[in-house]
Each structure stands twice: as C-alpha cells, then as structure tokens.
Amino acid sequence: MTRVAPLLIALLLALPARAQEAPADSSDVDEAVLENLSDDEISGDPTALLELLENLRENPLDINRASAADLAQIPALSASVAREIVRFRETYGLFGSIPELRAVEGVTDEVFLEARPYLTIGRVLDVERRPSLYPAVPTLAEVRANARVDVLQRVQRRLDLGRGYDPVPDSLAGTPDEPTRYAGSPERVYTRLRATYRRNLSANLTLEKDPGEPFAWDPDLGSYGYDFVSFHLAALQMGRLDALVVGDYVLEFGQGLALWRAAGFGKGRESVRTLVKRGRGVRPYGSADENNFFRGAAATVAVTPWLYASAFGSRRTLDASILEVDTTEVEAPGTNVVTGLGATGLHRTPTERARKNALGQTLGGGAVEVRTDRATVGVVGYATRFDEAFAPGDRPYQRFNFSGDEAAMASLYANVFLGRYQLFGEVARAPDGVFGGVGGVEAALGPLDFVALGRHYPRDFVSLHGYAFGERNGISQNESGLYLGLRLRPARGWIVSGFFDQYRFPWVRFNVPRPARGHEALLFVQYRPRTWITLYAQGRTETRETSAEFAGPTGAVLPGLTDETRQSLRVQGEYVASRALRFRARVEGTRYREAAGPFATGVLVFQDVRWQFLDAFLLDARLTFFDTEGYDARLYQFENDLFGVFANTLLYGRGTRAYAMVGFRPGGRFDGLDLRLKLAETRFRHRHTVGSGLDEVEGDRVRDLSLQLRYRF
Amino acid sequence: MPFGTRLRGAALLAASLLPLAAHAQLVPLAEGGARALALGRAATALEGDVWGHYNPAAWATLPGRAGAAFASQAFGLSELRIGAVAFAEPTRFGTFAATARTYGFSDFRETSLGLGFARAIPVSATRAVHGGLHLRYYGVSIPDYGSAGALGLSLGAMMEVVPGLRFGFLAQNVNRPGFSDLDPLQATLDVGLAYEPIEEALVLFSVAKDLDYPVSFRGGLEVRPVEELFLRAGFSTAPVRFSSGVGVAVGVLRADIAAERHEALGWTPAFGVGVQF
Numbered sequence: 001m002t003r004v005a006p007l008l009i010a011l012l013l014a015l016p017a018r019a020q021e022a023p024a025d026s027s028d029v030d031e032a033v034l035e036n037l038s039d040d041e042i043s044g045d046p047t048a049l050l051e052l053l054e055n056l057r058e059n060p061l062d063i064n065r066a067s068a069a070d071l072a073q074i075p076a077l078s079a080s081v082a083r084e085i086v087r088f089r090e091t092y093g094l095f096g097s098i099p100e101l102r103a104v105e106g107v108t109d110e111v112f113l114e115a116r117p118y119l120t121i122g123r124v125l126d127v128e129r130r131p132s133l134y135p136a137v138p139t140l141a142e143v144r145a146n147a148r149v150d151v152l153q154r155v156q157r158r159l160d161l162g163r164g165y166d167p168v169p170d171s172l173a174g175t176p177d178e179p180t181r182y183a184g185s186p187e188r189v190y191t192r193l194r195a196t197y198r199r200n201l202s203a204n205l206t207l208e209k210d211p212g213e214p215f216a217w218d219p220d221l222g223s224y225g226y227d228f229v230s231f232h233l234a235a236l237q238m239g240r241l242d243a244l245v246v247g248d249y250v251l252e253f254g255q256g257l258a259l260w261r262a263a264g265f266g267k268g269r270e271s272v273r274t275l276v277k278r279g280r281g282v283r284p285y286g287s288a289d290e291n292n293f294f295r296g297a298a299a300t301v302a303v304t305p306w307l308y309a310s311a312f313g314s315r316r317t318l319d320a321s322i323l324e325v326d327t328t329e330v331e332a333p334g335t336n337v338v339t340g341l342g343a344t345g346l347h348r349t350p351t352e353r354a355r356k357n358a359l360g361q362t363l364g365g366g367a368v369e370v371r372t373d374r375a376t377v378g379v380v381g382y383a384t385r386f387d388e389a390f391a392p393g394d395r396p397y398q399r400f401n402f403s404g405d406e407a408a409m410a411s412l413y414a415n416v417f418l419g420r421y422q423l424f425g426e427v428a429r430a431p432d433g434v435f436g437g438v439g440g441v442e443a444a445l446g447p448l449d450f451v452a453l454g455r456h457y458p459r460d461f462v463s464l465h466g467y468a469f470g471e472r473n474g475i476s477q478n479e480s481g482l483y484l485g486l487r488l489r490p491a492r493g494w495i496v497s498g499f500f501d502q503y504r505f506p507w508v509r510f511n512v513p514r515p516a517r518g519h520e521a522l523l524f525v526q527y528r529p530r531t532w533i534t535l536y537a538q539g540r541t542e543t544r545e546t547s548a549e550f551a552g553p554t555g556a557v558l559p560g561l562t563d564e565t566r567q568s569l570r571v572q573g574e575y576v577a578s579r580a581l582r583f584r585a586r587v588e589g590t591r592y593r594e595a596a597g598p599f600a601t602g603v604l605v606f607q608d609v610r611w612q613f614l615d616a617f618l619l620d621a622r623l624t625f626f627d628t629e630g631y632d633a634r635l636y637q638f639e640n641d642l643f644g645v646f647a648n649t650l651l652y653g654r655g656t657r658a659y660a661m662v663g664f665r666p667g668g669r670f671d672g673l674d675l676r677l678k679l680a681e682t683r684f685r686h687r688h689t690v691g692s693g694l695d696e697v698e699g700d701r702v703r704d705l706s707l708q709l710r711y712r713f
Numbered sequence: 714m715p716f717g718t719r720l721r722g723a724a725l726l727a728a729s730l731l732p733l734a735a736h737a738q739l740v741p742l743a744e745g746g747a748r749a750l751a752l753g754r755a756a757t758a759l760e761g762d763v764w765g766h767y768n769p770a771a772w773a774t775l776p777g778r779a780g781a782a783f784a785s786q787a788f789g790l791s792e793l794r795i796g797a798v799a800f801a802e803p804t805r806f807g808t809f810a811a812t813a814r815t816y817g818f819s820d821f822r823e824t825s826l827g828l829g830f831a832r833a834i835p836v837s838a839t840r841a842v843h844g845g846l847h848l849r850y851y852g853v854s855i856p857d858y859g860s861a862g863a864l865g866l867s868l869g870a871m872m873e874v875v876p877g878l879r880f881g882f883l884a885q886n887v888n889r890p891g892f893s894d895l896d897p898l899q900a901t902l903d904v905g906l907a908y909e910p911i912e913e914a915l916v917l918f919s920v921a922k923d924l925d926y927p928v929s930f931r932g933g934l935e936v937r938p939v940e941e942l943f944l945r946a947g948f949s950t951a952p953v954r955f956s957s958g959v960g961v962a963v964g965v966l967r968a969d970i971a972a973e974r975h976e977a978l979g980w981t982p983a984f985g986v987g988v989q990f
Contacts, residue, residue: 529875530875532874533874533875573880575872575874575880577836577840577842577872578836578837578840580836581834581836581842583842583870583872583880583882585880585882585904587904587920587928589928603922603927603928605902605904605920605922605928606902607882607884607902607904609870623884623887623902624902625901625902625922625924627922627924627927627928654924654925655924656889656900656902656924683889685924685925
C-alpha cells in the first residue's frame with residue numbers, strides 16, 4: 001500500500017505529461033445494447049449499467065492478461081465462456097490476435113461480435129515477461145506516460161417549464177398562502193473530472209445540480225455550489241492490492257443479497273447471461289445517484305494468490321423524512337424517528353430540502369473470499385447504525401419494514417464450476433435472524449445456454465444494501481420465485497431466447513391488500529442473415545394479481561385481488577448501410593386488461609437514422625408515433641443520448657416524439673474533444689397540459705435541450 | 714371568426730349534407746396513383762413510382778424522365794373526386810419532381826402543389842440509399858368562409874437491404890402543418906418492405922401510423938404474366954379495404970386502373986396514364 005500512495009499522487013500531479021497512446025476510439029454504447037440487457041421498466045441507478053459498459057469500452061480487456069472474473073464482466077461472455085478463454089490460453093499459449101478467440105468453445109460469431117468492443121490484445125512479449133503471481137505494479141514513469149484525464153461538462157434543460165419555476169406573486173410572498181416554488185434554476189448541471197491510469201488508478205470528482213436545485217454554498221447541507229459532490233481515489237489490481245478506494249465506493253459481493261450497488265440487469269431478452277451476478281467486490285463510485293453508495297474507505301488485499309480479504313468503513317448522510325415523536329409516547333421528549341428514506345436525490349422544494357442529509361449512517365464490515373479456478377466462495381458481513389431510529393409505520397404493508405437504528409447482516413456465497421455448468425448461490429442472514437437465499441445453475445453448452453434460478457426472500461427479510469434478482473429487481477424482500485431462462489442458437493444467424501418466471505409475494509404490499517402471485521414469459525427470435533441486417537421479434541406476457549374492490553354481502557366494499565395482464569409484441573429491423581449510415585425501424589403493440597375486462601391497446605412505430613458525415617459529425621435522429629389507450633398500455637423506448645446519460649422514455653397517450661442528436665469530434669489538433677447537442681420533443685394530441693404538479697406544462701408538448709462538452713487527453 | 718372555427722363550421726355543414734365529404738382528413742384521400750391504390754397503398758418501399766406520395770425517395774429510383782396524370786372518385790361520389798399530375802426529371806444532381814392535385818367540389822376545394830427532390834447516396838461500390846423530400850403547399854377554399862394554406866414537408870428513404878428486398882420509410886408532413894391549430898393535416902409515419910421473389914412478382918408490406926388514427930397494416934401483390942401486363946391486388950386494415958387493378962406498359966406509355974373497396978363505404982375507382990422514358 002505504501003507503493004500505491006505515490007502512484008496516486010503521481011496520477012494527480014503528472015497529468016500534464018502528454019499521453020503517449022492515442023485515446024482509444026470509444027464510440028458510445030449504443031442504446032440497443034442497453035435495451036438488450038435491461039427490462040423496460042428499469043430500476044435502480046441505470047447509469048451504473050452505462051458506466052460499466054463505457055468503462056469497459058474505454059479500457060478494453062487484454063485477452064492475454066485478463067482473468068476469468070474480469071472477462072466475465074463483459075455482458076456477452078458468461079462466466080463459463082470466460083473460464084474457457086483463460087483455460088484455452090493456459091493450454092495452447094497466448095492468443096496471437098483477437099479473432100483467434102473464435103477457436104474457444106462457446107465463443108460463437110454472435111458472442112464474438114458483441115464482446116469485440118470490450119477486448120484488446122497486448123504485446124505478447126509483455127505478458128511472457130511477467131511470471132508474477134500478482135498483477136504487476138506500474139512504475140511511476142508508466143503512470144506518468146499513460147495517465148488520462150477526462151473532463152466532462154453537461155447542461156440539460158427542459159424548454160417548457162412548469163409552474164414550479166414561476167415567480168411568487170408579490171402579494172403572496174411571505175404569507176401562509178405562498179405557493180411552493182423550486183429554489184433553483186431549471187438546468188441540470190453535471191461536471192465530472194476524472195484522471196485514470198488504465199484500469200488501475202483513478203481519481204474522480206463528480207458534481208451535480210438537479211433541475212430546480214439552487215447553486216448554493218451551504219456546507220452544513222452538503223452543498224458546495226453543486227447540490228451533490230462525489231469524490232474518490234482508487235487503486236485496483238496492483239500487486240497484492242486488489243482494490244483500495246478512499247472516498248465514495250460501492251460493494252458487490254455474491255449474488256447481491258447483502259451488498260450490491262443499486263443497479264442490475266433485470267429480466268429481458270438477454271435471458272441467461274446477465275442473470276448470474278459477478279461480484280467485483282470493492283469498486284470506486286463516480287455516478288450521480290445520490291443515495292446508493294458508501295463514503296469512507298475500503299480495501300481488498302490478496303493474502304495469498306487465492307485468498308482475498310476486504311474491509312470497509314463508511315460514514316455518510318442520507319435523505320430522510322424525520323418526525324419528532326409525540327411526547328406522550330414512551331420515548332423521551334425530543335426523540336426523532338425516521339419515517340422514510342428519500343430516493344430521488346432531488347432537493348428543490350422546502351420539503352425536499354428539509355430531508356436532505358437528515359440522517360447519518362455509519363457502516364463497517366468485511367469479507368473473505370477464496371478464488372480458485374474451480375470456485376469462488378466467500379463470506380461478507382456488515383454492521384450499521386443510523387443516527388435516528390426507523391419507525392416502520394402501522395399499515396399492514398409496512399409491518400416488516402426496517403425498524404430500529406441498528407442492523408447487521410452476513411452472507412455466504414459461492415460460484416462453483418463443474419465443466420460447463422456453474423452452480424451459484426447466496427444465503428444471507430438479515431437483521432432479526434431471518435434467512436433468505438438465491439441460487440441456481442447456469443450452463444453454456446454451445447448452441448444452448450440456460451439458467452435456472454430460485455429465490456426466497458421472506459416477508460421479514462430486510463436487506464438494506466442488497467440488490468438481488470427478483471420481479472421487483474432490487475427489492476429483495478417479500479418474494480419467492482422460480483426463473484428459467486434459455487438461449488438457443490439453432491442455426492447460423494438465428495438466436496431464440498426466452499424465459500419463464502413465476503413468483504409470489506407472501507405478504508401485502510403497498511396498494512396490494514393480499515398476498516399475491518404472478519408469472520411472466522418472454523420469447524425472442526432474432527435473425528441476422530448478414531452482419532449488416534438484424535431482424536427480431538419479441539413477445540412478452542405477464543399476468544399478476546393486483547388490487548380490486550369487491551362488494552361484500554352487506555354491500556360493504558372489500559379489498560381483494562384480480563388478475564392484470566400486460567402483453568406486448570415488437571418487431572424491429574436494423575440495416576447498417578455502411579460504416580457511416582444505419583437505419584432502424586420498430587413496430588410495437590401492447591395491450592393490457594384487468595380480469596376479463598376489455599383490453600386497452602397501444603402501438604408505437606419509430607424510424608431511426610444514424611449518420612456519420614464529414615468525418616467529424618454524427619447525427620442520431622428518431623421519429624416515433626405512439627398511440628396508447630391510457631397509461632396502462634404504455635410503451636417504452638430506449639434512446640441514444642449524451643455520453644453517460646441514460647434515456648428510457650415512457651410514452652403514453654397519443655402523439656409523436658422526435659429527437660436529434662448531433663455529435664462533433666474534430667480530431668487532429670483537438671483530438672479528444674467531443675461535443676454533443678440533443679434536442680428532443682414529445683408532442684401530444686388533444687392535450688392542453690403535460691406533466692403534473694409543479695412540473696405541469698401548459699400546452700401540448702415538452703422539449704428538452706442538452707449540451708455536453710467532453711475533453712480527454 | 715377564426716378560420717379554424719369557420720372551417721369546422723363548414724365541415725359540419727358539409728357533414729350534414731354529405732357525410733363523406735365532410736373533412737379531408739376523415740378518409741385519407743385516394744391519391745398517389747392508381748398503381749399504389751391497387752397495391753393496397755402498401756407503397757412505402759415501391760420503386761419507380763413517379764408520384765412520390767408514399768415515399769419521395771422513389772423519385773430517385775426512376776430510370777428516366779416520367780410524367781403521369783391520375784383521377785379517382787372516392788366511393789363513387791363526384792364530390793370526393795381527385796385529379797392529379799406529377800412529373801419527375803432525373804439530373805446529374807438528383808431527381809427533381811413537381812406535383813399538383815385538386816380535390817373536392819365547388820363548395821369545398823383543397824388544392825396542393827408540391828416540389829420534390831430525391832437522390833441516391835452511395836454507401837458502397839454497389840449499394841446506395843435513396844433519400845427524398847417532398848415540399849407541398851396545401852390550400853383549402855370554402856366559398857363564403859374563406860381560404861387557408863399550409864406548407865408540409867415529407868421525408869423518405871428507400872434502400873435495398875439484400876438483393877430483391879427493399880426497405881423504405883416515410884415521415885409525411887413531419888413539420889405537423891395544419892390549416893389551423895385545430896385542424897392538423899394528415900401526419901403519418903410509414904415503414905415498409907418490398908420483396909421481389911422472382912423478376913415477374915413483387916410483394917409489398919407496410920405499416921402506417923397516422924397520428925390521429927389506428928395503425929394500419931397494408932399489403933400488396935403485383936405480378937406480370939406477360940411483359941406488358943401487370944395484375945395487382947392489395948389490402949389494408951384500419952380501415953379495412955381490398956383493392957385490385959390492372960396496369961399496361963407499352964413502350965414509354967403506361968396506363969393503370971384500380972378499384973378499392975372500403976368495408977363500409979364501398980368502391981373507389983381510379984385511373985391513371987403516364988409516360989416513362
């Protein structure tokens with residue numbers, strides 16, 4: 001560790017030393033990749049997915065050096081295939097070129113094409129000179145020569161503003177009738193400064209102000225101009241030091257039952273490969289999600305080449321609603337209780353600002369992990385204390401919410417490889433001694449991949465920092481279910497995949513007054529007759545129980561359950577006319593009904609063009625027509641956006657959505673400079689207002705403008 | 714009285730007399746040539762069409778200069794008669810086109826004049842993407858109420874994705890023009906395919922979404938039993954229509970007839986002649 005500090009300092013100080021390598025061409029992660037990986041109604045911090053993929057793209061993995069665990073981070077490579085690659089390398093020697101990967105069992109044409117952007121190959125000599133058991137520690141000169149700086153400035157603004165931005169009338173100012181207004185301007189301002197050395201060192205500062213938040217200097221409230229500040233210094237995979245992060249970090253262990261960053265791939269057409277989680281342990285954090293990360297220090301060291309030990313400590317503040325307890329209760333006068341945690345990270349109105357950083361949390365813990373060729377087995381645990389106690393509320397659905405001010409959780413997890421099969425699982429002990437678990441088997445058998453996964457999260461299984469697989473992705477409580485996913489490659493150019501998932505919620509939930517059950521299925525067929533043509537069809541159906549009211553014998557209204565069914569069918573075609581020009585068209589229909597009632601239907605048609613012109617310019621434009629009978633028949637579309645921005649647009653009602661994004665990368669003397677501008681408009685028919693509350697806009701449309709400048713050197 | 718209100722007043726008046734003539738938008742006009750009508754209007758990826766109505770990029774696929782005239786009479790009602798002409802001139806820079814159309818009757822007349830441009834954009838040594846645009850001025854006049862105009866822009870592209878299979882799309886009136894805020898002109902997004910399994914047959918399919926109407930699926934089939942003769946049939950949903958037609962091509966001369974049957978409203982005959990060099 002004493003060797004790392006000077007390197008981190010060198011990273012910060014030696015930045016003016018010009019990088020000797022040209023920056024890799026990091027074309028953005030296309031929205032289709034994300035769409036492949038995620039559910040429509042994505043949960044958690046979606047930018048984490050982007051960050052993972054963009055990070056991989058900017059720092060591609062060396063197929064002659066990367067470990068199986070590293071390779072398995074690439075979504076196209078399952079853990080089994082990643083292991084096959086390493087085994088192939090160890091048996092037959094190093095790869096001479098990237099296409100040689102195709103010789104590895106399990107690396108089909110599709111897998112290869114999807115994984116290719118995240119792979120590189122180093123000079124074979126460099127690798128052969130390195131017999132060490134641990135990753136090499138770079139020299140100061142190497143860090144100086146290869147350090148990269150990435151400066152990103154983004155401003156996004158809605159052009160049609162709601163009344164939250166109207167001035168307060170003078171006559172009402174200061175009176176009890178004064179209307180609520182946002183404290184700040186409507187721009188979202190995001191600034192990120194990052195310095196990195198390959199995948200090994202990083203220093204990051206992320207600053208963000210959300211729309212409606214003021215620029216203010218208020219250290220008590222954690223506002224340093226920007227409303228949100230995140231910082232880290234990190235060293236990864238250097239000698240015995242597997243990870244060291246000072247500042248903001250996230251923790252990923254096992255299947256995410258106890259600890260995982262609040263992001264994950266949900267159910268989708270990628271029905272096998274992304275289901276089994278691949279914990280990366282201690283990871284630096286630089287996203288703008290204001291709630292789901294730790295702040296302090298964390299480290300993982302290799303005690304031996306196969307035994308890793310981690311320790312972490314965090315002290316941070318969270319957004320929370322805090323209520324002073326009525327003094328007639330048993331608690332001492334002045335006692336506060338937490339009635340809820342803020343999840344949005346928005347601090348615009350007096351109410352939201354009062355919640356900001358209202359609750360302190362201290363957390364400490366550790367992990368021990370054994371990593372061998374055949375298996376990864378680990379234990380992880382943490383104990384945490386909040387400055388105030390949680391009061392769960394007295395509604396039935398709140399009964400098993402977290403209560404008190406202390407929690408401790410421990411879990412045992414394992415991934416075991418048996419040939420081309422992988423067994424995986426995690427069992428965790430939640431506060432109050434409740435056990436929950438998730439586990440299953442995954443296999444990559446050439447033309448067939450499958451995964452079978454079972455989960456059991458009891459109603460009183462409280463996981464404060466987990467994010468395990470489930471119907472409600474990330475809410476690992478009050479759910480049991482079985483999932484079976486298949487992926488077939490019946491012939492060259494064809495992919496057939498699908499899943500069936502059955503689940504139940506053993507306790508009532510918000511707005512669902514009875515224990516409920518449901519099931520979901522998806523079938524996806526893709527045909528790619530040539531590398532430049534991709535056609536697919538995807539059908540999806542989900543039926544689950546939802547709340548309904550029934551008339552009782554005496555005429556009283558009784559809360560009960562009824563089935564709701566949502567189905568969709570999508571057909572999409574993509575044609576890559578040339579390296580510079582791509583077309584994509586989609587037709588999608590959806591329908592929804594409750595019980596045996598009438599279907600509400602919806603349809604979406606879009607045409608999308610991506611055109612690279614005059615070498616330095618990129619145009620990405622789409623026109624969408626949508627027409628749905630109400631919100632229940634809503635549709636989603638993923639959109640390309642500025643680097644690092646995640647756009648999954650929800651569309652309902654009748655209207656059009658259009659966007660155009662122009663990118664400019666001058667190259668030459670301004671190599672590393674990247675400018676982006678996006679203008680988007682959603683326009684409705686027969687609507688006089690759009691949105692609700694303080695964001696309600698007069699008129700039939702909303703427009704958004706985004707600008708971004710990025711410079712890497 | 715604002716024009717929109719007056720126009721609606723006139724439309725209501727007309728509606729009471731003549732339910733079908735009520736409003737130009739109530740029934741999409743039977744325009745765009747007798748060939749496309751006979752093919753169920755599934756012409757989004759149809760090559761060599763001088764009308765450019767279902768895809769202005771089609772102008773770029775014309776082998777030479779072309780001109781055509783066309784008339785249709787929706788549901789046999791003279792009040793819903795359309796007369797139209799089109800001309801396209803391929804040049805070194807691309808194909809330039811001009812269109813004109815008149816629709817309606819003495820008490821309600823909608824006229825449109827259009828200019829178009831289309832060209833092939835080479836994307837490799839052997840492949841090209843065709844792109845086109847159609848700028849149209851629409852004018853409506855109702856005696857005693859007044860007149861109004863609007864300018865609409867339509868964009869389209871067409872490409873052969875594999876030999877024999879073409880894809881096309883059309884964004885019609887993409888700028889959302891209207892005679893008033895309350896009366897937008899028809900705006901659609903169409904995507905379509907054209908497949909030529911053998912040289913003498915053509916299968917068309919398209920999906921058309923009008924902003925204000927349900928999505929419409931359309932299909933068409935054209936066969937050429939002898940060199941000079943084309944037989945055509947087509948269908949569409951929302952509204953449900955069947956259509957058929959015959960075309961003759963002798964030398965540079967073309968003649969087409971088509972008949973379209975609307976599920977509820979009956980027959981629409983159409984006839985067109987043209988020259989193509």
